[in-house]
Amino acid sequence: MRFQAPRGTEDILPGQSERWVWLEAAFRRVCALYNYREIRTPTFEDTNLFVRLGEGTDVVSKEMYTFTDRGGRSVSLKPEGTAPAIRAYLEHSLGGPGQITKLFYITPAFRYDRPQKGRLRESHQTGVEFIGSDSADADAEVIELTARFYKELGMRSITVNLNSLGESECRARFRDALLEFARPALVDMPTEFRERSERNPLRILDSKDPALQQAMLDAPVIGDFLEQESKTHFETLLERLQTLGVAYEIEPRLVRGLDYYTKTVFEVQSEALGAQSQLCGGGRYDGLVMECGGPDTPAVGVGMGIERALVALENERAEQPASLNAFAVCVTENRNEFARILSDLRDKGVRVESDPDYRSAKSQFRQADKSGAPFAIVIGDEELTNGQATMKNLRESTEAKVALDALADLLLE
Known part of the structure; x- marks a missing residue:
């Protein structure tokens, strides 16, 4: 079940x-x-x-x-x-x-x-x-x-x-006046509602009944009793x-x-x-x-x-922040270095996700699109050699090479 x-x-x-x-x-x-x-x-x-x-x-x-x-x-x-x-x-x-x-x-x-x-x-x-x-x-x-x-x-x-x-004193006078005004309209209301209105006439003003709302348009207002x-x-x-x-x-x-x-x-x-x-x-x-x-x-x-x-x-349709700052795409066999870079980013407060199964780059980019992250960061052999990452803006379809030591600050802007 x-x-x-x-x-x-x-x-x-x-x-x-x-x-x-x-x-x-x-x-x-x-x-x-x-x-x-x-x-x-x-x-x-x-x-x-x-x-x-x-x-x-x-x-x-x-x-x-x-x-x-x-x-x-x-x-x-x-x-x-x-x-x-x-x-x-x-x-x-x-x-x-x-x-x-x-x-x-x-x-x-x-x-x-x-x-x-x-x-x-x-x-x-x-x-x-x-x-x-x-x-x-x-x-x-x-x-x-x-x-x-x-x-x-x-x-x-x-x-x-x-x-x-x-x-309380002016509310009591207002309640009496409101109930007196409403009594003719309350005759056609359910018994339970009439009884509740007798106990607390202010509830009449909360009613969603169209006929009662219409009948109360000219009812007294509490401002006159303050x-x-x-x-x-x-x-x-x-x-x-x-x-x-x-x-x-x-x-x-x-x-x-x-x-x-x-x-x-x-x-x-x-x-x-x-x-x-x-x-x-x-x-x-x-x-x-x-x-x-x-x-x-x-x-x-x-x-x-x-x-x-x-x-x-x-x-x-108010804009709300993404839960991720970036999705990391791994295109290198040096996965220890890839893992270290992600750990460093997280130490600096960057919310980053990656594919633990290291599927194809195409599959990883699909995951990046679905993740809701505004950026994908690509780490490959070339990037590791140059101490860089490729930072792709997934919303504007632009990309740039970024130094690894500057990456966290850019992602958190």
């Missing part, structure tokens, strides 16, 4: 994994610019960690992978990275009152949903958490970091959408983003799929993803640390889907 990967998961194969390594390395570089430090949390957590933070949301009520372990404990595969990071922050006392803690993670996330391209049941996220500041500058830093990361990957067509959800502190915070954020050169659009109906957000919420959209254009989402969650049993501590963060980013890059 032959087995297949479970529905909604995928194997990341050679030829694909190099793109993942490249993306993750870019994310680590960007995080280092802002002094974020890596945290790695378990794949599963106590189910209550997620239930208390998102009860009534689709993520918690429909999409979590939850099971009872052999000790009778309810555990869930983590559907996102923020709650586990905050749990670890508290458990290990990574910060305290007045202290700033900056964390980043690269993690799998699990949601039982209908699989589609870039949205799998096992997906992967990068994310950052800025814990300990209620300043709009912290929000601006997280948003700028996010935009910088996508630019680092070579994305061109991204848009940052912003909104403010305010504090208290002065949230207005000032949002205005300061917008001013800071303008100063930083981060382009944005205000989206007054933007909400997030988990209930712990306060004040700032944002998403980054990519035209390259078509109708399902969301690349990532984040925002401020000033009550989350307290919800997890800690002191009143402000925080802001973002989670970014890796698969979504790779799909966008593929659709944009």
